[in-house]
Amino acid sequence: MLVLGIETSTPQTSVALGSETxxxxxxLLATGPAxxxxxxxxxARALDRAGMPRSALTAVSVGLGPGLFTGMRVGVAxxxxxxxxxxxPIVGFASLDLIAFSVRxxxxxxxxxxDGKRKELFFAFYRPVPGGVTRTTEFEAAGPGRxxxxxxxxxxxxxxxxxxxxxxxxxxxEAGKHVEIASAAFGFPSATxxxxxxxxxxxxxxxxxxxxxxxxxxxxxxxxxxxxxRRRAD
Amino acid sequence: MRILGIETSCDETALxxxxxxxxxxxxxxSSQAHLHERFGGVVPEVASRAHLENLNPLLDLxxxxxGTTLKDIDAIAVTVGPGLVGALLVGITAAKAxxxxxxxxxxxxHHLEGHIYANVLAHGAIEPPFVAFLVSGGHTMLVHxxxxxxxxxxxxxxxDAAGEAFDKVAxxxxxxxxxGPELDRLAMMGDPDAIRFPRAVTQRxxxxxxxxxxxxxxxxxxxxxxxxxxxxxxxxxxxFQEAVVEVQVDKTxxxxxxxxxxxxxxxxxxxxxxxxxxxxSTRAEQxxxxxxxxxxxxxxxNGAMIACAGFYRLSRGDRTALDVGxxxxxxxx
Ligand SMILES: Nc1ncnc2c1ncn2[C@@H]1O[C@H](COP(=O)(O)OP(=O)(O)OP(=O)(O)O)[C@@H](O)[C@H]1O
Ligand SMILES: [Mg+2]
Numbered sequence: 001m002l003v004l005g006i007e008t009s010t011p012q013t014s015v016a017l018g019s020e021t022x023x024x025x026x027x028l029l030a031t032g033p034a035x036x037x038x039x040x041x042x043x044a045r046a047l048d049r050a051g052m053p054r055s056a057l058t059a060v061s062v063g064l065g066p067g068l069f070t071g072m073r074v075g076v077a078x079x080x081x082x083x084x085x086x087x088x089p090i091v092g093f094a095s096l097d098l099i100a101f102s103v104r105x106x107x108x109x110x111x112x113x114x115d116g117k118r119k120e121l122f123f124a125f126y127r128p129v130p131g132g133v134t135r136t137t138e139f140e141a142a143g144p145g146r147x148x149x150x151x152x153x154x155x156x157x158x159x160x161x162x163x164x165x166x167x168x169x170x171x172x173x174e175a176g177k178h179v180e181i182a183s184a185a186f187g188f189p190s191a192t193x194x195x196x197x198x199x200x201x202x203x204x205x206x207x208x209x210x211x212x213x214x215x216x217x218x219x220x221x222x223x224x225x226x227x228x229x230r231r232r233a234d
Numbered sequence: 235m236r237i238l239g240i241e242t243s244c245d246e247t248a249l250x251x252x253x254x255x256x257x258x259x260x261x262x263x264s265s266q267a268h269l270h271e272r273f274g275g276v277v278p279e280v281a282s283r284a285h286l287e288n289l290n291p292l293l294d295l296x297x298x299x300x301g302t303t304l305k306d307i308d309a310i311a312v313t314v315g316p317g318l319v320g321a322l323l324v325g326i327t328a329a330k331a332x333x334x335x336x337x338x339x340x341x342x343x344h345h346l347e348g349h350i351y352a353n354v355l356a357h358g359a360i361e362p363p364f365v366a367f368l369v370s371g372g373h374t375m376l377v378h379x380x381x382x383x384x385x386x387x388x389x390x391x392x393x394d395a396a397g398e399a400f401d402k403v404a405x406x407x408x409x410x411x412x413x414g415p416e417l418d419r420l421a422m423m424g425d426p427d428a429i430r431f432p433r434a435v436t437q438r439x440x441x442x443x444x445x446x447x448x449x450x451x452x453x454x455x456x457x458x459x460x461x462x463x464x465x466x467x468x469x470x471x472x473x474f475q476e477a478v479v480e481v482q483v484d485k486t487x488x489x490x491x492x493x494x495x496x497x498x499x500x501x502x503x504x505x506x507x508x509x510x511x512x513x514x515s516t517r518a519e520q521x522x523x524x525x526x527x528x529x530x531x532x533x534x535x536n537g538a539m540i541a542c543a544g545f546y547r548l549s550r551g552d553r554t555a556l557d558v559g560x561x562x563x564x565x566x567x
Binding site: 033034036037040070073077079081084085086211215217221222223227 | 279280283290291555
């Protein structure tokens, strides 16, 4: 099995190649919009470095956000076309789940919050369980004030993680001493986690349907939001 | 050489399979007009989302319709600009991933060069020099092509593109979206001489301007209604269209005369306009000029024109690297 992971929903773009025995090549870019242009050539480079032909790829795993709209689309477009072109299965994962999974060994409630632009964060809460995490809330898009209220309402120790904490650190610190903000090193979803999580799903043939797989936008487009509020006003 | 052409620069997701830049085996267009209609124009975020959902099923359909498998494809051509950056990026990324997955050459195509090559699909290779009049939702442009793949812009619109003006006037008259074809249909029943709208011929050179004409239409209709009369909309449509088209034809023929070329090529969605086609054809014939016009269905955005332009680019050895990005303001030339 050789799985290709593609994660582009935050300003850190990453691709990774791996199998049951671990990751064999990975690359990470954080160069702004240019990193979107480099996704496919980074896949080519990773295969080169791993000394594998593209025909060795047996599946594609992709991060679905929520996150930055254009980034998510680039990742999902690349992953879907790659899967269709190679004729291999595809699996998708919520990008916030990837971040939570990477801090699963902490014995605390986990809150993942990524920057959603437009003065909002995308966030969700998780509990560590044996072998991983389980998400206990829906994904929500809201300003930092709302997230702080959610953190205060929970009366237990919380690990707050995600690149949203880099943007709104001052506001989020207001939540109180029961909330620890994790280091930025854990703040971005990564393609290596995508590969790791894909393996068990691929083994039980729990594939996603190529046509139906789409980014998790959570928020409507600005034009649709304006339209909805005009309709409500009428 | 069998080429898959992908076009996502605006609000049509379009895929085509074309042999040797000539034989159109499949040419599928998923129009998003119904998604944008309520907003009165194309919403970039809505367009980008729809492209992503449409692309993969459309590829399977195009392959099925052309009796082709991915193994039979020899190259991938894709629009790299100009257009909406987020929309372009979906098509470009998919094209790159397909090219890589299949080990095929990739060729990036300028959208307007695609509109020019729509003619080649219908009429075969066209020898330069020629003058191209490109007129669409985002462009009104006169271009001199002295030799293959070289373009010199002679003039363009100073305000609205012609398609945009058609759409806005149609919207003002209460017609559907996109308004160009609706206005064209309504104009057929009207009198083009009913109202003498201003012709912007006084402007120097080959530039175009439609804002004055647009205002004149609004003023006329509002004034009529102020007098308690409901203007005959078919006459307004026909008179507006006549004013637009007359100037376009005059300037295109002047450009051909001044550059000394004997061939005119039309391209872009507005070339579907019946009056533009008719008047250009009459006047070109009078002037002894060869006129190439794509069939109406190849005037608006499609993947076949991109595959065709891509074929000719590839044939002269052009290739596009896998790290190519979207160029929303890509210049022609
Ligand atoms: N019969 C017609 N008469 C007038 N305008 C028309 C007709 N048919 C289509 N159009 C106009 O053509 C435009 C669409 O053309 P096209 O698809 O080439 O535009 P685009 O791709 O959005 O713009 P561009 O090519 O500049 O990027 C619309 O504005 C539409 O109203
Ligand atoms: Mg066009």
